[in-house]
Amino acid sequence: MIKNYFKQAWASACHNKVSTCLYLSGVALAVATVMILSIGFHTKLSPIYPENNRDRMAYVQTCWWERENSSGNWGFPWQMLDPIFGNLKNAEAVAIRNESRQTNLIGVEGSDKELKLNTQWVNDGFFQVYTYEFLAGSPITAAEVASASKVAIIDRLTAETMFGSVEDAIGKTITYASTPLTIKGVVREASRLTPMSYANVYIPLTIRDDYNEEGEAGPYRIIILLREKGDMESLRAEISSRFEVWNKTLAKVDDLKYILFDQPRSHYDLTFNPWSSPYYDAGENGIEEYVWIGLVLLLVPALNLSGLISGNIRRRANEIGIRKSFGAARTRLLGELVTENFILTLAGSIIGLGLAWVLVYCFRDWVFTISDSYVAMYSDTSVHFDMLFSPVLFLIALGAALLLNTVSSLVPAWHSLRRPIVESLNQKL
Amino acid sequence: MALITLDKISKLYRTKEIETLALDNVNLTVDPGEFVSVMGPSGCGKSTLLNIMGLLDRPTEGTVTIDGSKASALGDRELARFRNENLGFIFQSFHLIESLSVLDNVEVPLIYRGIGARQRHEMAKEVLDKVGLSNRLKHHPSQLSGGQCQRVAIARAVVGNPKIILADEPTGNLDSKIGAEIMNLLHRLNTDDGRTIVMVTHNELQAADTDRVVRFFDGRRTE
Ligand SMILES: Nc1ncnc2c1ncn2[C@@H]1O[C@H](COP(=O)(O)OP(=O)(O)O)[C@@H](O)[C@H]1O
Ligand SMILES: [Mg+2]
Numbered sequence: 001m002i003k004n005y006f007k008q009a010w011a012s013a014c015h016n017k018v019s020t021c022l023y024l025s026g027v028a029l030a031v032a033t034v035m036i037l038s039i040g041f042h043t044k045l046s047p048i049y050p051e052n053n054r055d056r057m058a059y060v061q062t063c064w065w066e067r068e069n070s071s072g073n074w075g076f077p078w079q080m081l082d083p084i085f086g087n088l089k090n091a092e093a094v095a096i097r098n099e100s101r102q103t104n105l106i107g108v109e110g111s112d113k114e115l116k117l118n119t120q121w122v123n124d125g126f127f128q129v130y131t132y133e134f135l136a137g138s139p140i141t142a143a144e145v146a147s148a149s150k151v152a153i154i155d156r157l158t159a160e161t162m163f164g165s166v167e168d169a170i171g172k173t174i175t176y177a178s179t180p181l182t183i184k185g186v187v188r189e190a191s192r193l194t195p196m197s198y199a200n201v202y203i204p205l206t207i208r209d210d211y212n213e214e215g216e217a218g219p220y221r222i223i224i225l226l227r228e229k230g231d232m233e234s235l236r237a238e239i240s241s242r243f244e245v246w247n248k249t250l251a252k253v254d255d256l257k258y259i260l261f262d263q264p265r266s267h268y269d270l271t272f273n274p275w276s277s278p279y280y281d282a283g284e285n286g287i288e289e290y291v292w293i294g295l296v297l298l299l300v301p302a303l304n305l306s307g308l309i310s311g312n313i314r315r316r317a318n319e320i321g322i323r324k325s326f327g328a329a330r331t332r333l334l335g336e337l338v339t340e341n342f343i344l345t346l347a348g349s350i351i352g353l354g355l356a357w358v359l360v361y362c363f364r365d366w367v368f369t370i371s372d373s374y375v376a377m378y379s380d381t382s383v384h385f386d387m388l389f390s391p392v393l394f395l396i397a398l399g400a401a402l403l404l405n406t407v408s409s410l411v412p413a414w415h416s417l418r419r420p421i422v423e424s425l426n427q428k429l
Numbered sequence: 430m431a432l433i434t435l436d437k438i439s440k441l442y443r444t445k446e447i448e449t450l451a452l453d454n455v456n457l458t459v460d461p462g463e464f465v466s467v468m469g470p471s472g473c474g475k476s477t478l479l480n481i482m483g484l485l486d487r488p489t490e491g492t493v494t495i496d497g498s499k500a501s502a503l504g505d506r507e508l509a510r511f512r513n514e515n516l517g518f519i520f521q522s523f524h525l526i527e528s529l530s531v532l533d534n535v536e537v538p539l540i541y542r543g544i545g546a547r548q549r550h551e552m553a554k555e556v557l558d559k560v561g562l563s564n565r566l567k568h569h570p571s572q573l574s575g576g577q578c579q580r581v582a583i584a585r586a587v588v589g590n591p592k593i594i595l596a597d598e599p600t601g602n603l604d605s606k607i608g609a610e611i612m613n614l615l616h617r618l619n620t621d622d623g624r625t626i627v628m629v630t631h632n633e634l635q636a637a638d639t640d641r642v643v644r645f646f647d648g649r650r651t652e
Contacts, residue, residue, distance in 0.1 A: 325512065
C-alpha cells in the first residue's frame with residue numbers, strides 16, 4: 001500500500017513538472033531561510049569551539065563613568081582590573097582581553113616576511129574561559145602575564161603558513177613591533193564567527209607598551225566563567241559591592257563615579273541587547289523578536305505554498321472524482337494526497353538544507369568579514385561542521401515545514417474530498 | 430428479482446437563483462443481464478439518473494436498491510467498496526487520469542480493492558488485451574485517440590469484474606465507425622460475460638440493438 005502511495009506521488013509529481021518544481025523550490029527556499037537564520041543563531045548562541053562555555057559566561061564589557069561635567073564609556077582601565085575582578089568568589093576564571101587594534105603586522109624572525117594577522121592581547125584566564133585545543137605546547141601562564149614574558153600562542157593555519165607544520169612552530173620566534181616573541185603553543189583555529197575568541201596570534205596583554213596607561217576608562221573587556229550556571233546573581237552582587245567600594249575610595253580623590261548598570265550580562269543578553277545602556281532605553285530585545293521576523297519571512301512562502309497546494313488539489317478534482325467512482329474512500333484519498341505532499345515537502349526540505357549549507361559556505365568570507373574591514377591575509381575563514389549542522393535545528397525546521405504543509409494540504413484536500421463525486425468529475429478547469 | 434431498483438426518485442438541483450427538478454418521481458427496475466438504453470432530449474435528466482443509479486450522487490427523494498443493498502444505508506467507506514465491487518463506469522469524456530499510464534489507469538479499481546501489484550498487472554493486461562490495446566500499456570491518455578481512450582475506459586470499467594456497467598453516452602465523442610466498435614465491445618460484455626448494462630445514448634440505432642429502451646422527457650419517464 002505504501003508503495004502505491006509513493007508510486008502515485010511520483011507519477012503526479014512527474015506529470016505536473018512545473019508545479020512540482022515551484023513547490024520544491026518554495027519549500028527549499030523557506031527551509032533554507034530558516035536554516036540560515038538558525039545557523040546564524042546557532043553560531044551566536046550555542047556552545048561552539050572555543051566558546052563551549054557560553055552558558056557559564058558573564059560579560060562585563062563596558063565601563064561607564066561620570067563626572068560633574070563629563071561622562072564616557074569604554075572598556076576597563078588597568079587600575080580597576082585587580083580591585084574589581086581579582087579573586088572573585090563566584091568566578092572559576094576571568095578572561096581579560098585588550099580590545100585595541102586587532103590587526104597587526106607580525107614578522108617571522110630571520111625573514112623579511114611580515115603578515116597582517118589578527119591579534120588578541122590576553123591574560124592567562126583567557127585560556128581557561130575559552131576552551132582552546134592545544135595542538136602543541138601550552139597556554140600562557142599567570143607568571144608570564146605578570147612578568148610580561150615575550151611569548152605567543154598562534155593558531156594552526158598561521159603555524160602552517162609560517163613554519164610548515166604545527167610541531168615546527170614551537171620555539172620559533174615571531175616579531176611584533178620589533179619585539180621578538182617565542183611561540184609556546186599552537187591552537188586549533190577559531191572562526192571569525194566567534195569574534196571574541198578569534199585570532200591568529202595571542203600575546204600576553206602586558207607586552208604592549210601602553211598596557212597600564214591610566215585613564216577614566218581603558219581597553220580591557222572582561223569575560224568571567226561562572227562556577228555554576230546559576231551563579232550570575234551572586235556574581236552581580238559581588239561585583240556590584242566592589243564597584244561601591246571603588247566609587248567610595250575614588251570619589252575622594254577624583255569625583256568620579258562608575259556605573260555597573262546591568263552587568264555582568266549573559267551571553268544571550270549580550271547577543272540580543274548589545275546596545276543596552278544606562279543613558280537611553282535600548283529596548284528589550286530577545287530571540288523572540290528574531291523569531292517573529294523569521295516567521296514573517298516564512299509567512300510569504302507559506303502562503304504561496306498553501307495557495308499552490310490548494311490550486312493543485314483543485315486542479316485534480318477530476319482525478320479525485322474518478323478515483324472515488326472506482327472505489328476510493330475519502331479517508332484513503334486523504335491519505336494519498338497528504339502522503340504526496342509529505343514526500344514533496346521532505347524532498348524540498350532536504351534540498352533547502354543543502355542550499356543553506358552551500359550559501360553559507362560560499363558567502364562565508366562575506367559573513368565573516370562583515371564587521372571587520374581588515375582581512376587577515378593568511379587566515380582562512382573556516383566554517384566548522386559543528387557550526388553548520390545542528391540536527392535539532394534541522395529537525396525543528398523540517399517539523400515546522402511538514403506541519404505547515406500538511407495543514408495547508410489537509411484543509412483543501414478535505415474540502416475537495418467532501419464534494420459530491422459528480423461535481424468533482426464535471427469540474428471545468 | 431431486479432438487480433437495480435429506483436423507487437420514486439426525485440432530484441432537485443438548487444443554485445442561488447434557480448431550482449431545477451432534474452428527476453421527478455422516477456421508477457425504474459433493471460433485471461440481471463439486461464442491456465437497457467436510456468434516451469431523451471438534452472437536459473432531461475439522463476446523466477442525473479445514471480449518476481444516482483451509480484451511487485455517484487444522492488437523490489433528493491426516493492430510494493436506490495442495488496443487489497439487495499439500500500444505498501442510503503451505506504456510509505462513505507461502504508459506498509466506496511460497493512462501487513468498487515459492483516459498478517463500472519464509462520463516461521462520455523472518458524475521464525482517464527492524465528498522469529497515469531494506460532496500464533496504471535486500468536489498475537485503479539484494483540488498487541482500491543487491495544490487490545497486489547503482480548496480480549493487478551496481470552488482470553489489467555488481460556482486459557487491455559481484450560479491448561485490443563496490449564501494445565499501448567505505457568502510453569499516457571494524451572497520446573491516444575478518442576476511440577483508444579474509450580477502450581481504456583471500458584477496460585477499467587470491467588477489470589474489477591463488476592455486475593453492472595453504467596455508460597453515459599459512451600460514443601458521444603467518437604465518430605460513427607469507432608462508435609460502432611465500442612458498441613460491439615459493450616454487446617460482448619453483455620452477451621459473453623453476462624454483465625448488466627445501462628447506457629445513455631442519443632443514437633436510435635444503437636438503442637434499437639439493446640434489450641429495452643427507457644425514454645425520458647423533462648425529468649419524467651415517458652416510456
Ligand atoms: N450540478 C447541477 N446543478 C444544477 N443543475 C444541474 C446540475 N446538473 C444537472 N443540472 C440540471 O439538471 C437537468 C438534467 O441534467 P442532466 O441529467 O445532465 O441531463 P442530460 O444528461 O439528460 O442532458 C438539466 O436541466 C441540468 O441543467
Ligand atoms: Mg448527460
